Amino acid sequence: MAFGEFELIARYFQRPQRPATGTVALGVGDDCALLQPRPGTQIAVSCDMLVEERHFFRDVDPATLGHKALAVNLSDLAACGARPLACTLALALPRADEAWLSAFARGLFALADVHDCQLIGGDTTRGPLNICITVFGEVPVVDGRSQALLRSGARPGDEIWVSGTLGEARLALEALQGKLPLNADVLRVARARLECPTPRVALGLALRGVANACIDLSDGLMGDLGHILELSHCGATLDTASAAGLLAVDAGLDHEQRLALVLGGGDDYELLFTAPVSAREAVLAAGRQADTPVTRIGRIEAAPGLHLVDAQGRPVSGRFASFDHFAQTAGP
Amino acid sequence: MAFGEFELIARYFQRPQRPATGTVALGVGDDCALLQPRPGTQIAVSCDMLVEERHFFRDVDPATLGHKALAVNLSDLAACGARPLACTLALALPRADEAWLSAFARGLFALADVHDCQLIGGDTTRGPLNICITVFGEVPVVDGRSQALLRSGARPGDEIWVSGTLGEARLALEALQGKLPLNADVLRVARARLECPTPRVALGLALRGVANACIDLSDGLMGDLGHILELSHCGATLDTASAAGLLAVDAGLDHEQRLALVLGGGDDYELLFTAPVSAREAVLAAGRQADTPVTRIGRIEAAPGLHLVDAQGRPVSGRFASFDHFAQTAGP
Numbered sequence: 001m002a003f004g005e006f007e008l009i010a011r012y013f014q015r016p017q018r019p020a021t022g023t024v025a026l027g028v029g030d031d032c033a034l035l036q037p038r039p040g041t042q043i044a045v046s047c048d049m050l051v052e053e054r055h056f057f058r059d060v061d062p063a064t065l066g067h068k069a070l071a072v073n074l075s076d077l078a079a080c081g082a083r084p085l086a087c088t089l090a091l092a093l094p095r096a097d098e099a100w101l102s103a104f105a106r107g108l109f110a111l112a113d114v115h116d117c118q119l120i121g122g123d124t125t126r127g128p129l130n131i132c133i134t135v136f137g138e139v140p141v142v143d144g145r146s147q148a149l150l151r152s153g154a155r156p157g158d159e160i161w162v163s164g165t166l167g168e169a170r171l172a173l174e175a176l177q178g179k180l181p182l183n184a185d186v187l188r189v190a191r192a193r194l195e196c197p198t199p200r201v202a203l204g205l206a207l208r209g210v211a212n213a214c215i216d217l218s219d220g221l222m223g224d225l226g227h228i229l230e231l232s233h234c235g236a237t238l239d240t241a242s243a244a245g246l247l248a249v250d251a252g253l254d255h256e257q258r259l260a261l262v263l264g265g266g267d268d269y270e271l272l273f274t275a276p277v278s279a280r281e282a283v284l285a286a287g288r289q290a291d292t293p294v295t296r297i298g299r300i301e302a303a304p305g306l307h308l309v310d311a312q313g314r315p316v317s318g319r320f321a322s323f324d325h326f327a328q329t330a331g332p
Numbered sequence: 333m334a335f336g337e338f339e340l341i342a343r344y345f346q347r348p349q350r351p352a353t354g355t356v357a358l359g360v361g362d363d364c365a366l367l368q369p370r371p372g373t374q375i376a377v378s379c380d381m382l383v384e385e386r387h388f389f390r391d392v393d394p395a396t397l398g399h400k401a402l403a404v405n406l407s408d409l410a411a412c413g414a415r416p417l418a419c420t421l422a423l424a425l426p427r428a429d430e431a432w433l434s435a436f437a438r439g440l441f442a443l444a445d446v447h448d449c450q451l452i453g454g455d456t457t458r459g460p461l462n463i464c465i466t467v468f469g470e471v472p473v474v475d476g477r478s479q480a481l482l483r484s485g486a487r488p489g490d491e492i493w494v495s496g497t498l499g500e501a502r503l504a505l506e507a508l509q510g511k512l513p514l515n516a517d518v519l520r521v522a523r524a525r526l527e528c529p530t531p532r533v534a535l536g537l538a539l540r541g542v543a544n545a546c547i548d549l550s551d552g553l554m555g556d557l558g559h560i561l562e563l564s565h566c567g568a569t570l571d572t573a574s575a576a577g578l579l580a581v582d583a584g585l586d587h588e589q590r591l592a593l594v595l596g597g598g599d600d601y602e603l604l605f606t607a608p609v610s611a612r613e614a615v616l617a618a619g620r621q622a623d624t625p626v627t628r629i630g631r632i633e634a635a636p637g638l639h640l641v642d643a644q645g646r647p648v649s650g651r652f653a654s655f656d657h658f659a660q661t662a663g664p
Contacts, residue, residue: 025374029563030483031411031548032376034471037369042357044364045452047466049422051459079363090381090464120377127383128460132422134379139366151362216363231361 012098012105013089013119023085023138024118033120035086035136042146043085044137046076052129056195057176062100064195065131066107071199072218073135074115075269078204079216081149082137084117092127115201140208149207149214149273154232156302158212158274161283163200163292165248166221166268167261168193186249197269203294206286207273214273220266222306228274229306238263238298241311246295274300344430344437345421345451355417355470356450365452367418367468374478375417376469378408384461388527389508394432396527397463398439403531404550405467406447407601410536411548413481414469416449424459447533472540481539481546481605486564488634490544490606493615495532495624497580498553498600499593500525518581529601535626538618539605546605552598554638560606561638570595570630573643578627606632 014028026034037043050069052058070087077084089108093101112119117135139148172190175182182190200216207214213232215224221243229236244259253261275283280296287294301307308316346360358366369375382401384390402419409416421440425433444451449467471480504522507514514522532548539546545564547556553575561568576591585593607615612628619626633639640648 025478026480026482031408031546032378032414032469032480034412034478034480035375035377036473036478037375039371043367043369043375045367045420045466045468046364047420047422047454047464049424049455049457049459049462049464051424051457051462054457054459076363080366082364088377088379088466090379092381092383092462122379123381123464125381125383125386127381127386127462130381130383130424130459130462130464132379132381132455132462132464134377134420134466136377137364141368146357146366146368148358148364148366150358214363 012101013122015109015119024120027118027120033086033088035120037138040141042139042141042148044077044080044082044139044148045134046073047132047134048072048076050131060195062103063107066104067111067196069131069133070108070111070117070135071197072269073133074111074117074199074201075197075216075218077135077137078199078201079149079214079271080137080139081147081204081208081214082139083205084115084201085136085138086118086120087112087133087135089119089122090132091122091124092130093124094126094129147208149204149211150231151213151215151228152231154213154228154234154274154300155276156234156300158276158300159280159296160225160236160238160272160274160298160300161294161296162217162221162246162270162272163203163287163294164270165246166217166270167247167258167265168249169197169267170261170265171247171249171251173267182251186251189249194267197267199269200271200290200292202290203271203286203292206289207271207283210279210282210286211273211275214271217268217270217272218266220264221268221272222263224272225306228272229304232300235301235303235305235307236298237301237307237309239311240308240316242295242297246297344433345454347441347451356452359450359452365418365420367452369470372473374471374473374480376409376412376414376471376480377466378405379464379466380404380408382463392527394435395439398436398441399443399528401463401465402440402443402449402467403529404601405465406443406449406531406533407529407548407550409467409469410531410533411481411546411603412469412471413479413536413540413546414471415537416447416533417468417470418450418452419444419465419467421451421454422464423454423456424462425456426458426461479540481536481543482563483545483547483560484563486545486560486566486606486632487608488566488632490608490632491612491628492557492568492570492604492606492630492632493626493628494549494553494578494602494604495535495619495626496602497578498549498602499579499590499597500581501529501599502593502597503579503581503583505599514583518583521581526599529599531601532603532622532624534622535603535618535624538621539603539615542611542614542618543605543607546603549600549602549604550598552596553600553604554595556604557638560604561636564632567633567635567637567639568630569633569639569641571643572640572648574627574629578629
């Protein structure tokens with residue numbers, strides 16, 4: 001592990017060495033960092049790579065990019081109910097642009113500090129812009145059982161919940177790509193959701209022992225719910241009326257357009273989770289504790305398949321031409 | 333963590349799920365992987381990013397590239413005396429070339445299997461070719477003290493050792509860049525060292541409790557020894573006669589050229605370590621145990637600075653114009 005060839009860059013990511021904590025026994029500066037997990041805990045690990053013009057626009061504000069690069073990783077920890085501990089950052093950069101680097105580091109560290117997530121190492125090199133972060137979190141093990149929230153834990157009868165609001169990131173993307181007119185106020189709100197997502201770390205922690213299954217919404221609700229259904233070997237019914245209401249901004253869209261954004265949007269970084277009916281109050285309490293709205297949008301079924309229903313419970317399949325459009329659009 | 337957008341690619345990195353072991357509690361497939369370190373151990377973490385035309389040639393054999401991408405990371409674990417446990421792989425690829433992917437995965441997994449290093453997650457995306465691997469290793473903690481080998485542990489009076497041979501990787505690079513004529517047999521040997529390095533994992537493990545300090549040689553002996561001196565707050569005397577003998581191939585070079593390759597070569601992935609004189613037999617035994625040659629090339633001094641001496645102990649500083657040439661040459 002070397003902040004080696006590109007020392008100028010590395011400088012922006014080196015901070016005064018913190019004293020070794022219970023968990024980070026050694027940080028930046030040696031061949032390896034050393035993590036010493038507390039007894040009775042596991043280390044949750046996740047890794048995301050962000051590429052220019054695929055995951056972000058070339059001209060994005062570097063401070064928000066630093067934020068987002070870490071946020072999408074912290075969102076994976078949140079989905080597991082893991083408490084952030086540390087991260088590594090590998091960065092390929094076409095040139096050493098000090099203003100860019102300074103802003104990127106500022107954005108990244110501001111979010112890292114909120115979650116007490118220490119940068120323990122990484123690598124910097126010259127190359128096409130590429131940001132690869134690996135995050136480490138802590139999950140307790142109680143009576144030999146991991147408290148991690150997994151995709152595989154959903155049970156028939158569970159209610160399906162999502163945090164926050166959905167679809168605004170995709171709305172911003174469509175507008176920025178010129179596919180959709182959007183007034184400046186709405187675009188500002190939606191763009192903030194695209195470029196500066198809030199990882200739902202507190203909610204993930206509060207859902208330990210409450211939710212049966214959890215995933216973070218990065219690729220769109222339909223696809224990500226599909227992962228839960230596949231790994232939990234079950235199906236689901238989704239209430240499209242509740243779902244369509246999750247779009248927080250008024251962009252003059254009709255019901256189907258809103259639904260398409262919510263179901264197929266992507267880049268939401270909210271949590272989708274399932275919990276037994278008996279845990280309904282506990283879920284709402286977790287939302288309050290984490291200061292994060294949570295909304296019930298469906299139910300896990302024993303029979304496989306994903307069924308969309310309207311407010312009266314009638315099937316609505318076949319009405320999602322626009323959903324397919326959104327789902328298949330490429331872009332950052 | 334998603335093997336998401338680029339499912340075709342992900343397929344090459346998914347293997348039959350292994351049962352959870354003592355340490356890897358959950359592998360590929362969820363938002364996070366889960367590591368459960370054994371009691372009395374730390375997790376060593378390292379991360380390296382490889383970029384086309386900077387760390388490898390565009391036309392390199394993908395199987396050797398898969399090997400090397402993991403090898404350079406395992407080398408960092410070796411330098412810490414850590415036993416490999418697991419790794420994540422983030423991969424950006426310009427296109428889904430099945431033949432390339434299949435060979436890359438084969439090379440990577442062949443080395444991973446040698447070291448029982450399980451791929452526990454990662455990310456795949458479209459983008460300019462970029463390979464980012466994070467490795468995890470296990471280091472015991474005995475009586476509250478980490479057994480990790482660090483750069484900071486060198487003590488005045490320690491002898492300086494290196495494993496294996498040095499300089500062949502740089503020799504191959506110079507030849508492949510057309511800067512140096514090399515006959516086919518020599519090039520073949522040197523090129524194997526450049527493209528297919530052997531991480532000295534067994535030696536790193538055998539040196540725990542024997543060596544005082546250790547680093548892996550990725551950027552060249554002089555620079556990497558410099559890291560030990562800086563972090564250990566000491567100096568060193570280096571025997572250039574012993575050092576020059578570390579180049580394993582006969583390329584018709586004179587003493588200074590050989591010395592320049594050995595001291596400034598880079599990409600060697602051998603271990604440089606220091607140990608007290610009293611541990612000399614233990615070092616040799618560690619080398620035998622790991623089936624890895626080890627050579628004494630100098631001594632740690634209390635006074636700062638790096639002093640090069642000849643076989644008679646006379647200073648040789650100022651004679652390394654060619655060293656500077658090699659040290660400053662850019663290239664993969």
